[in-house]
Amino acid sequence: MKATLITNVKIVNEGKIHKKCSVLIKGDTIEKIFRKEVPQNVIEKYDVLDGDNKYLIPGVIDDQVHLREPGMTHKEDIYHGSKAAVAGGVTSFMEMPNTIPQATDLETLEKKYDIAKETSLANYSFYLGATNSNIEEVKKIDKKNICGVKLFMGSSTGNMLVDNQEALDLLFANSPVIITSHCEDEQIIRENIAKAKEKFGNDVPISEHPNIRSAEACYQSTVKTIELAKKHNARLHVLHLSTQKEMALFESGELKDKNITAEVCVHHLWFDSSDYEKYGTKIKWNPAIKTNADKAALWDAFNSDKLDVVATDHAPHTLEEKSNSYFKAPSGGPLLQHSLVAMLDMARKGNTTIEKVVQKMCHAPADLFEVEKRGYIRKGYKADLVLVDQAPWEATAENTLYKCQWSPFEGTKFAFKVTHTFVNGQLVYNADKAGMHFNEEHKGQRLSFERE
Template sequence: MSHLLIKNAKIVNEGRISDADVLIQGERIEKIADFISPPIDCEVLDASGKYLLPGMIDDQVHFREPGVTYKGDIYTESRAAVAGGITSYMEMPNVKPPTLTIEALEDKFALAGQKSIANYSFYMGASNDNLEQIKRLDKNQACGVKVFMGASTGNMLVDNIQALEGIFREAPSIVVTHCEDSPTILANEAKYRAEYGEQIPVMYHPEIRSREACLKSSTLAVGLARQFGTQLHVLHLTTADELSLFTPGPVSGKQITLEACVHHLFFSSDDYARLGNQIKCNPAIKSLTDREALLRAVNEDIIDIIATDHAPHTWEEKQAESYFNAPAGLPLVQHALPSLLEHYHNGIFTLERIVQKVCHNVAERYKIADRGYLREGYFADMVLVDLHKPFTVTRNNILYKCGWSPFEHYQFRSSIDTTLVNGRIVYREGQIQEPGVTGQRLAFSR
């Protein structure tokens, strides 16, 4: 069929909810109107009682390819992403080998072109000694330049102030930062190791990856951006303390923007007793007070974007007895949008607000071409959600390669009904449609 017609949808788009039909031809939206008669060569999808949203654009994932594919890979994790209503993603450079050269960056694009069900882009990584590679980067070649300003693996930690200044001064596109201060973290580790040895209870993780470590590093990042006029996007903020560094208002026109992640909006330090290492991540999930402050900051437009920081590890790795051997990170893409819809059901976020933070603002901040909205002429990336059909997470319906989720046994009040990527149905009523490689390289108009 050359046309697909979605009938009777409640469209959530650009700050309003309206009843409309959507006609798709090929990869793009041809028409949005109150009533559309189906063309002759047309498949019709009845969306009565359901809400049609632009597909979520996740600006922070770790899909583990190349080099760590026993945890996840581009195919398996993009498959899980579309089942969760995520139609585009931006993937991080801390793989093996790390994405620290133009050549390594383009190698990842080539891999995704063979494997990805969702649309994709990749970050160029920063190190203490790859400034010349960053300077070679075309402003539209990658989604951005990722700087780990806190403890990271391999050669990815940038802790030399001259290197940081060079990156913030010379980066041709948006700089995104992981903000934690390594000396503060190392001092905290030594303190708790002196008391507990290797068996530090995971409940102390937010004390080790402390609010002081976060605030010190994010203050430095914001200061450097102001000094050099850098386009800066601070990732996965976790503390109320840091919010004062950022300004409220529309994302358009901001030089410095801010992201929160779904797990920091859903869990709190109270959940370590129940979930343990399953929710160990960097930066750490912190107090209930911090979580409530983050939720308010989303509504106040201090936090501009919501993402996942999807970071799968095997179940066996997460069961490590030593605090130091249990890796940080959790799988999230399949359940991110349902978790945000829980905040809608709880009266915290409106549907329009969710769409703003996971679709519109991501497209605006990164200047993604023709995506992030339901508009005529735009790519037909969209998700149909059923707000009245509960969905319980079980081992049998988890699609991550690692096979587990911190949401296991949780019953979400909403479910993902259908996901379209570039006009093709890739997920419908609980089943991946296995359409082959449907994802495309994201294009930017900077």
């Protein structure tokens, strides 16, 4: 059994930073954690990787990505998305059902798992999509090997809007797994589009996006979804929250004590509406990036534990597609490769702490979805580990790995860099002065869940 000893690292884990530590990996598992200097006779037994005083964190678990396979692989696919993920320190992802065909039945869903088994460098799980008529498929979910159900309360790429009240009640009453929801009110959005067209004609500027997909549209839909969850005592996770007003709907506290949880995405913490002038449709997401006051409220909720999880909503489109006018440009953008370093940069600037970043990106997704033995640096857990150096670098088109070949972070100089990523004990990515190196011989594993 292959064994690797990572020495001389600062472990960031469970709210603390432990200096001058070492971690022993045997096979795909963390065998031992050394809190002090490792004896020389122990070092001599193993392959040693000198951590050079870098941070060692658990692999990031991203609970919301769109990898576009099958059906839209000109934008992204599981291979390229997972490659970008491990280069960014993301060792596990949960992927959304709005592909072509849509993953709204278990047979179609399993075909996505088959693709990932052959091509994904990271660990993976896939959501079953809810529709107005597929409650029988939802009931058949094996809760130990499927991450959850995705509910679109608002339409987005590949419209999967669920708007039938009876279907919603059946879903919340019967889902055997956590329901994750995209919350935007369609009627309010349609009314706002009509107002924008009345004012601007068909030449609506991108700056109107947060007014069209407004704070009120988000709030009203989130209220309705929470009411459904409370009515049926269902587990609900509200995705990509974007407004100050919505924060009043959630409670601070430990994730384990909550039946209703909340997520924020990196782009809603990084950008605000003043950035539309510079980036245009490149930062067109649903829900929209909103005001600086909204962003500040999200940060307050992040630090007070109203917001439980950070994700990306990684949703690539080609640059040609994104370069269209407002109504023709699709919503979504690529983020997997840059999410961790962006969050660490914001911690360095004082928005939060490194320990909090690890809590929201590594520990909390594992706890929320009850992922089996991942998300922490603990003996007996899977060795999904990431080494991060405090070393400056610049994101460019040339070092961006998404299949769409662009990033809204191009030109950004980050203060932190992922140098090594282990997935199931295998070094799948490392970066040095010569460039980025991948071990594609080893593929990720299907996530399993410790659910009763």
